[in-house]
Amino acid sequence: MDSSNISPLIFVLSSGSDPIADFQKFAGESDMLSRVDLVSLGQGQAPKAEKAIEKARLTGGWCLLQNCHLSISWMPRLEAIVEQLTEENNPEFRIWLTSMPSPAFPVSVL
16 A cells, blocks of 8 residues: 555534534544544644654554644645555554645645
8 A cells, every 4th residue: 555545534624613523423433532632733733743643653543633724834744744654554543634725735635
């Protein structure tokens, strides 16, 4: 499997929407709630997000990166991380992203 077969699930938000309750319900129904790392992106949160992705990748957890539109400058790094994902990732690993629409969002991550 190459990285083109691994892609994050992205929620593109409209103003006032918040999919977190639905996400947490789904995680609970999937018996993954205790294995979810939520990171709300914004100033200074990129290192925390990278650590959460790495932990989830190795352990089979889920990583939810919220508000990606607040970290547009970090999106090229996220793109590079996604491109480096391989079949060696735990098969239960998932990255979930939320973002308001943004023309700066990397198409390859979508």
